[in-house]
Amino acid sequence: MEKKIKLEKINKALKKTFPGSKINKNIVNLEIGSLKKWDSLGNLNLILEIEKEFSLKFDSNTFSKIKSIQDILREIK
């Protein structure tokens, strides 16, 4: 999948998970803590939303490693 399409989808998931938060145009460097609501519960909800958006399922190992947009980009093939 092209990186541009991936980022678009990730952006959509971010907006859905953190509806009240202001999100920069460039999301590549965002990580847990970058947004006020992106705490550990927020992280959980974000990854579940990413799974829905990309129709995939991370295994337990991968799931627990994801903490940033970079991690997500790396794990989505």
Place this chain on the structure above:
Amino acid sequence: MNIEIKSTSYLIPNNSSWGSLYKDNKLKFAEYNNIFNNSKFNQKNECEIFVLFLKDIINYYKVLKNINKSEIKKIKLIINFIEKKTSTYKKKNFIISISSYYYFNHINSSKNKPLEKETEIFFYKELYKLSKIYPNLYILNIDDLFSFHGHKSCFDERNYSLFRCRLSVFGLKLLSDKLSEIILRINITNKKVLLLDCDNTLWGGVVGEDEIEKIKLGQDGIGLAFLEFQKAIKKLQESGIILGLVSKNNHNDVINVLDKHKSMILKKKDISIFKINWNQKSQNIRQISKDLFLGLDSFVFWDDNPIERNKIRNEIKEVDVIEPEKDVSYWSKQLLEYNGFSKFEITKEDYAKTKQYKSRSAFIEKKESSKSEISYLKKIKIKAELKNIGADSIDRASQLSQKTNQFNFSTKRYKIADIKNLKKNHLCFLAKLSDIYGNHGLVSLIILKKYKKILYVDSFLMSCRIMGRYLENWLLDQIKRIAIKNNIKNILFEFIPNKKNKELITNFIKFNELAKIKKKDLIKIEKELNLNNNKYAEYYIINTKQKIKNLEIYGKKN
């Protein structure tokens, strides 16, 4: 509504799957797995939802041959806890949703019932006992709900090992959707009437053009699909849903099919309302609503014709217009899965509804078509009788008080115990009515209190299904007679208007020329008068010398 959700597992608060519950409610999630302590009751919560996973409660690794006593004890403790909560907080609703999902092994369970199954059966048996006793307790079987969509897509072991959530996001969403539907039904009553088209809805083909043997019904293929659809309709009718035919046909053509077609499941006796004419369907529906005292929002409309559906959608927004599946084979399933008619309990009265509304619409039809209303009413042999409330009728008295909305002056709701109490210092009556349309039973409740100069009408209410017979005037005359007998000159009515009772009561007041009176002037007449402080209450008075109209219907002189 303020809702608190408590669970034995983590349920991922704020996840978008909870959207349907968040939409109309304020949700609060308790810390998971800390739910059976008697924590302080939050007055704000109107509803508490428990989501219980038996896997979190019962230690299935320990139990080998039988459920051991300590596990049964755990379940009993939970049942006791639920009973204590529901009985203490009667105004609050409790929804217990349980999953006893286990890994099914067909070989291991070929000879013996799995222990998990046994535990589940025990749990449900105890819970349903409670739900019969406590009206504020509801049960949702999560496993049955999920079996429809597949356990595999609803449960998620990965989510459990990562963050102690037994469910997948899809499972969470389903749970949220179904819980919000239960909550909605607690607050809004179900639909009451199914209005059906005839041609290409109850059978295939058009009756006017085809001979009745030629319509498609009962034979294999599409005919069988229509037959199954009729069976589904019949099932609803038996659970108390009123059926009406609203179709553009010649009346006799349709009646002919109902009477003579051998495959018809629906018979004439099953249908309460017939509006088979060439009028606009919306006009017919509005007329039914008016005649039967049923709100437009209690109607569901099923018609194969998209033009008719769109007309109703545009003209009467309150009516629920069903968009039927393209293939008639799926109609029966679609109708039975439709939630609008679902209700928590089917009562004795539900079984009698078809007959009741049938006799009401027959009465209205004849009355409208006769030239003189009064001479028609004189002909139908109406007989009314006033009765004291006894042990055999106190149930009905309370039921009338709880359920009557439209012809109800004060809408005071009395339980059986309240009426027993009132009887000590009030005059309490029920009225019975019968005519050629049947024995209508006890249809009115009147509660009076005698003062020196005033006969105070505490409650005056009448069931809507017998409206149009001027029974209210006969009752007014009876009240007048009681006043005269007790040497009282004035009868005082207390009217507490609301959306539902305003129209009928106002009409009654105008028709019988009741005089409005201010509260302070009342006290001048009767010092001891003890009225409650409802700021919306209006007071009306009638003198015993006043003539009451239309009594000749009841064989009395004015």
